[in-house]
Amino acid sequence: MxxxxxxxxxxxxxxxxxxxxxxxxxxxxETVYDIVLTGGRVIDPETGLDAIRNVGMQGNTIAVITAEAITAKRIIDVRGLVVSPGFIDMHAHGQSILSGRVQAFDGVTTALELESGTYPVADFYATRTAEGRPINYGASVNWLGTRLAAVLDMEPKGNADWFAAAMNRQGWQNSIATPDQLAEIEARVAEGLDEGGLGVGFLTGYAPGSGYKEYYAVSKLAAARKAPTFTHARYLSMAEPESSFEAMQEIVAVAASTGVQAHIVHMNSISLKDIRLIGEMIRGAQERGAKISTEAYPYGAGATSIGAAMFRGEGWRERIGGITAESFVVDGQRLNEETFTRLQNEAPSTGIIIHFLDTEKPEDQALLDYSMLFPDGVIASDGGDWTIAGEPIADDVWPLPEEAWSHPRSAGTYMRFISQYARERGLISLPEAIRRVSYGPASILESYVPQMRRKGRLQEGADADIVVFDFDEIRDAATFEQPAQLSQGVKYLLVNGQPLIDNGELNESLLPGQPVRNNPIKATRY
Structure with a gap:
C-alpha cells in the first residue's frame, strides 16, 4: 500500500x-523588448536577407529579427520603409557634434577620421568622450602629425592649433627624415596605435617630398601590427613624372611587398582623368592577392586647403588638367587670379572647393561612375566641419544655419549615392548600395578593429545602429551654392539603440555615440 x-x-x-x-x-x-521596428523591408548585406521582418532591440543590441509578432515598450510601425544597417563613413573630417547631427540625416551612424587621422590619439578620444557625440566616432594615427612633431621638433598639443601652425610652415613637405627622425616617427605611430588608433592615416599628398622609404617603413610597421593604412596618394597629376598613376603605383607596391591592408582614399578625385588606367592597375593587384580597398564620393569636386603642396610649384595647373583660379570656390564664391594668389600667400589654410570633373559632360560623369561602382569599393564622404565666414560654428547651434558653408558632401553623400545610383539610374541594386555604405566599410576594418564585427549588419547580436528611410523619398538637398541643406527621407536613425532621429526629427537631448577604437589606452608621452 x-x-x-x-x-x-x-x-x-x-x-x-x-x-x-x-x-x-x-x-x-515572452520578452518585452525596448524598441521594436515592425513591418519594414529589412536588408542585411552580409547574409543577403531582404524581407519583411520585425526587429527587436534590447539596450544597444539587436536582440531578434523575426517574421513573428513581438512586443516592446515602444513599437514603431515602419511598414513601407527600408530598415538598413547604419551607414559607416570611413572618411569624415567633421568630428564635431554639429557635423555628426548633419550626417545623421544622411543615414550615418558611425563617422571615422581615417585619411588624416589624429595626433595625439588619446587626446582625440578623451575630448570627444567627455563632450559626447551624436554618432559613433574614431580615428587613425595621423602620420603627418607624427612627422611634423619629429621633423620640426614640435611637441603636439591636445588641440588642432599646433597642427595648423606646423602645416603653415614651409620646408618639411619636401624633406627626407634622418634616421633618428624616422625612428621617432615610427615610435609615435606605434604609440598612437597603442592608444586605440584604427590604423595609420597617410597624407602623403601634403608632403610629397617626404621620401618613399619613410612611407614603406611606416607601412611595414603597420603590417607587423596587422593595422590598415589609409592613403591620400602622393601626387595629383596626369603628367609624368610624379603622376597620380605613379603615386597609386607606390601604394600598390607597398601593399604587395609588406602585406599591409592598404585603403586608397577618394579614388575618384586623386585619379583625375586617368581613373580607368589606375583602376586597371589596382584591380590587377587585388586579383593577385594584394590587400587593397578603395573609396569614392559622388561629386566631381573635392575640398582641401588653398595652400596645399599640390597647388604649388612650376606647371602645377597643367599637370592637374588646365585648372584655373575659377576652378576654386571659397564660401560659395569662385576665385579670380588676384584673390587666389593673395589667399595662398596670406591664408594658406583657407578651405576651398576645387572642381576636377564637369559631371554635366557625359564623359566626365562616366569617369565618376567608374570609381563609384569599382568592384568591392565603398562610399566615403570626405566631408568636413561647418563654418561661417571661415570661422567654425559652435557645437550647440541647431538647426544648421542657412549661411553655413562646407562641401555638399558633408551633408549629402549617402542619400545622393543611393538615390542616384540605385533608384534614379538603376546602375546598382538597393542591397548592393547598402553593402557599399555599411557592411563594406565594416569588413575592411573588422580584422583589426573587433568592434566593427558588430556594425554594418542587421543581425541578432549586432549593434543597434540602424537607419530607416523611405526609398522613394530619399535625396540629397545640399548643393555647391547652398550646402547647408539636410538630406531628406530618413525617418528614424538609432545609434546604440537610441532614436537620435525620431519620426524625421532630431532629438537634441541625445548624444548616444560611442568611441570606436582598436584597444584600451596604453598612454605614454614624449
Whole structure:
C-alpha cells in the first residue's frame, strides 16, 4: 500500500508539472523588448536577407529579427520603409557634434577620421568622450602629425592649433627624415596605435617630398601590427613624372611587398582623368592577392586647403588638367587670379572647393561612375566641419544655419549615392548600395578593429545602429551654392539603440555615440 501511494504521489506531481508547463514556458520566453521596428523591408548585406521582418532591440543590441509578432515598450510601425544597417563613413573630417547631427540625416551612424587621422590619439578620444557625440566616432594615427612633431621638433598639443601652425610652415613637405627622425616617427605611430588608433592615416599628398622609404617603413610597421593604412596618394597629376598613376603605383607596391591592408582614399578625385588606367592597375593587384580597398564620393569636386603642396610649384595647373583660379570656390564664391594668389600667400589654410570633373559632360560623369561602382569599393564622404565666414560654428547651434558653408558632401553623400545610383539610374541594386555604405566599410576594418564585427549588419547580436528611410523619398538637398541643406527621407536613425532621429526629427537631448577604437589606452608621452 505504501509503495502504491508513493507511486501515485509521484504520478500526480508529474501530471501537475505537465499541466502547468505551457504557462511556465510562455511566461519565461515572452520578452518585452525596448524598441521594436515592425513591418519594414529589412536588408542585411552580409547574409543577403531582404524581407519583411520585425526587429527587436534590447539596450544597444539587436536582440531578434523575426517574421513573428513581438512586443516592446515602444513599437514603431515602419511598414513601407527600408530598415538598413547604419551607414559607416570611413572618411569624415567633421568630428564635431554639429557635423555628426548633419550626417545623421544622411543615414550615418558611425563617422571615422581615417585619411588624416589624429595626433595625439588619446587626446582625440578623451575630448570627444567627455563632450559626447551624436554618432559613433574614431580615428587613425595621423602620420603627418607624427612627422611634423619629429621633423620640426614640435611637441603636439591636445588641440588642432599646433597642427595648423606646423602645416603653415614651409620646408618639411619636401624633406627626407634622418634616421633618428624616422625612428621617432615610427615610435609615435606605434604609440598612437597603442592608444586605440584604427590604423595609420597617410597624407602623403601634403608632403610629397617626404621620401618613399619613410612611407614603406611606416607601412611595414603597420603590417607587423596587422593595422590598415589609409592613403591620400602622393601626387595629383596626369603628367609624368610624379603622376597620380605613379603615386597609386607606390601604394600598390607597398601593399604587395609588406602585406599591409592598404585603403586608397577618394579614388575618384586623386585619379583625375586617368581613373580607368589606375583602376586597371589596382584591380590587377587585388586579383593577385594584394590587400587593397578603395573609396569614392559622388561629386566631381573635392575640398582641401588653398595652400596645399599640390597647388604649388612650376606647371602645377597643367599637370592637374588646365585648372584655373575659377576652378576654386571659397564660401560659395569662385576665385579670380588676384584673390587666389593673395589667399595662398596670406591664408594658406583657407578651405576651398576645387572642381576636377564637369559631371554635366557625359564623359566626365562616366569617369565618376567608374570609381563609384569599382568592384568591392565603398562610399566615403570626405566631408568636413561647418563654418561661417571661415570661422567654425559652435557645437550647440541647431538647426544648421542657412549661411553655413562646407562641401555638399558633408551633408549629402549617402542619400545622393543611393538615390542616384540605385533608384534614379538603376546602375546598382538597393542591397548592393547598402553593402557599399555599411557592411563594406565594416569588413575592411573588422580584422583589426573587433568592434566593427558588430556594425554594418542587421543581425541578432549586432549593434543597434540602424537607419530607416523611405526609398522613394530619399535625396540629397545640399548643393555647391547652398550646402547647408539636410538630406531628406530618413525617418528614424538609432545609434546604440537610441532614436537620435525620431519620426524625421532630431532629438537634441541625445548624444548616444560611442568611441570606436582598436584597444584600451596604453598612454605614454614624449
Amino acid at each position: 505504501f509503495h502504491f501511494m508513493s507511486h501515485l504521489l509521484k504520478l500526480t506531481t508529474l501530471l501537475l508539472a505537465l499541466a502547468f508547463m505551457p504557462l511556465a514556458h510562455a511566461k519565461t520566453t
